[in-house]
Each structure stands twice: as structure tokens, then as C-alpha cells.
Amino acid sequence: MIPSNEELFASFPADVPTAPLVTISLKKIVSDDVHERERLFEASKSLGFFYLDLRECTDGESLLKGSDKMFDLNEKFYHLPIDEKRKYDFAAKGMYFGYKGIGAEVIDGKGTKDKNEIYNISKDDILSISDPLPAPELINSNRPNLSSYIHANNAVLTTLFTSLATSLQLPDSTFTSLHRIGSPSGCHIRFIRTPPQPANERSLALGEHTDFGSLTILFNRIGGLQVRLPDTSSWVYVRPMPGCAIINLGDAMVKFSAGILRSNMHRVVAPPGAQEEMVRYSLVYFSRPEYDVKMKRVDGGLVGQVATDAETEGESTRDWLKRRHQGRKVQFFKGAESWEGAMGTEAKPQIAV
Numbered sequence: 001m002i003p004s005n006e007e008l009f010a011s012f013p014a015d016v017p018t019a020p021l022v023t024i025s026l027k028k029i030v031s032d033d034v035h036e037r038e039r040l041f042e043a044s045k046s047l048g049f050f051y052l053d054l055r056e057c058t059d060g061e062s063l064l065k066g067s068d069k070m071f072d073l074n075e076k077f078y079h080l081p082i083d084e085k086r087k088y089d090f091a092a093k094g095m096y097f098g099y100k101g102i103g104a105e106v107i108d109g110k111g112t113k114d115k116n117e118i119y120n121i122s123k124d125d126i127l128s129i130s131d132p133l134p135a136p137e138l139i140n141s142n143r144p145n146l147s148s149y150i151h152a153n154n155a156v157l158t159t160l161f162t163s164l165a166t167s168l169q170l171p172d173s174t175f176t177s178l179h180r181i182g183s184p185s186g187c188h189i190r191f192i193r194t195p196p197q198p199a200n201e202r203s204l205a206l207g208e209h210t211d212f213g214s215l216t217i218l219f220n221r222i223g224g225l226q227v228r229l230p231d232t233s234s235w236v237y238v239r240p241m242p243g244c245a246i247i248n249l250g251d252a253m254v255k256f257s258a259g260i261l262r263s264n265m266h267r268v269v270a271p272p273g274a275q276e277e278m279v280r281y282s283l284v285y286f287s288r289p290e291y292d293v294k295m296k297r298v299d300g301g302l303v304g305q306v307a308t309d310a311e312t313e314g315e316s317t318r319d320w321l322k323r324r325h326q327g328r329k330v331q332f333f334k335g336a337e338s339w340e341g342a343m344g345t346e347a348k349p350q351i352a353v
């Protein structure tokens, strides 16, 4: 029998150490609660990961409902025959969107292979900003749902970007103007499936990394995600919470804020306790700056007061993404050097604010 959502959340063991993520209320942020905005800013500076409670708020409830539909679609997609899924693997064409089979990426400098299937669905494709990529009928017939889900994410992202800009004493539109939904960008929905790992070789499923883009909206139902705590450097599980998304900041926010905001290291390992026998599905929406935006500090506000040598020129988002994506593909892997060449802000220590 397929476990209900409640059963999945409840099956997270009580006795594993978990990350102390604070819970931010979207409802309060939407209604301009100054104290909540301050909590959001603190969480974005200190850990760069927090729960966003989506309940009792129109935009939040739409996102939650959309995420349920997307989990269904995620599972159905992975039930397609492997030969069908492989038709949508465009990596040989240097393309990032589409299907990635297990083991097509490296997860460390030694060349260890990953243990997930991934399917990346481009925002530009679904919103007809770019030419549509071939996709299975299951995905094509769900284009309206995928489009609604992108819009639901965008509404929440707009609220978060605006709140962070206000906290940084920048004009409200500082970040939203770099992430216009109708402009070409690498924003995408990601479906992840990780099968249970054999007991004798449980290890990393998805390697340690920071996210490449701006803000990530993640839904987990069972454990497996871990963050590295800044103070102790220990890796701890993030417990999935009903009604909440897990939000994390990516490298672009570090660059834009000259290091005030934090893009924290994370990874995916085997789920804890009895969950280790379960297939893990995970749903992500990655927001990324428009392709032509430079990955550099913005002017003014608190950012203007940071005296760092943070580059003022910056790589374009397009080049940044290409370097980071390709450096993780098995066919480009040439040892520790190529691994390090694909690093983002995790390669440098973060400044303490």
C-alpha cells in the first residue's frame, strides 16, 4: 500500500540529530510583518536554509496544492520505461534540461558517481519563451499544470526577493528586476528519484554542493537532505515538515549581496532509520538570474557598506551555469582539478556578518 503524506512525514525517526532550521511564516511576510522580515533576513545570513510555512496564505496554499500535483507527476514520470526516459537525455548535446540517468554525474573530486535519476523541466520551455524540447506525452499533457506550478513558485519568490531587498536597504525591486518571469533564464522544476541503496554501500546520493542560482524552493517528504552546520561543520539531516517548503539561498544571492547572504553546503544521503528502505522522491524549483545578469554585487544599501574585494565585474549567469553544470558531468571529469573548477561560492570561506 502506498503510504499517505502524513505517514511519510511521521516516519522520520525521532532519534537522529536534525538541523535547527527556523520556520518563517509566508502569511506574515506577505502582510509586511517587520519582525518576521527580520527573522527571514537573519536566517538568510546565518544558515541560508529555512522552513517556509505556506499555510493560511493564498500564494502559499496554491504552491502547496501545486506541489502535491507535481509529486504525483514526478512518480508517474519515473514509472515510464527506462528506454522512454533515455530519449529525453540531451546531455550529449551539451543541454542541461531533460533526463539524467543514475551515475551520469560525479559527486566528488575522486570521480564517484551519483545515485539519482533527475529530470529538469525548463521554465522557458513551459512558458514558450524558448522552443519546446521533446518530452514524453505524460509531460506534454501536463504543460498547463507545470505552467501553474512555475507561476505559483514565482509568486512566493517575488515576496521573498522583495523582503530580502528591503532588509538589505535596497530598492524593493532590486532582485525581482533580475528575475523577470518572461525573460530567458535557467529557472527550472526538478524531479528527483533516489532508489534505496544496498546496505553495504550506503553513501552519498547527491554530492556536497551549494545551489548555483538565487533561491531554491524544495519539497521533501522523507529525509535524506543534510546541511553542513556553519559552526561545527557537522552534517545533519533536515527533517521534512508538513505544510512547509524548505528554502535555501544559492550562490547568486551571495554574489549580489557581497557575501552578506549565505549559500550553504548541502548533500543528499540515504534516508534515516526505517526510511532507508524507501524510494525517495524530491521536488525542487530553482530560481536563477536572467542569463545576461552578471554574477556580481549590486550597488547601494548594506551591500554598498561591505568593504570586500568581491569582484565588481562578474561572470554572466549563462557562463557561470555552464561552467558549474558541465564540470559535474562524467564525460568532462578529469580529476580533482576539473571538480574544483566547477565550484561556486563554496570554494571560498564566507564572510561573517
Ligand SMILES: O=C(O)CCC(=O)C(=O)O
Residues within 6 Å of the ligand: 190, 192, 206, 211, 218, 220, 224, 225, 266, 267, 268, 282, 283, 284
Ligand atoms: O533532494 C533534495 O532534498 C535536495 C536536492 C538538491 O540539493 C539539488 O537538487 O540541488
Ligand SMILES: [Fe+2]
Residues within 6 Å of the ligand: 209, 210, 211, 266
Ligand atoms: Fe541543492
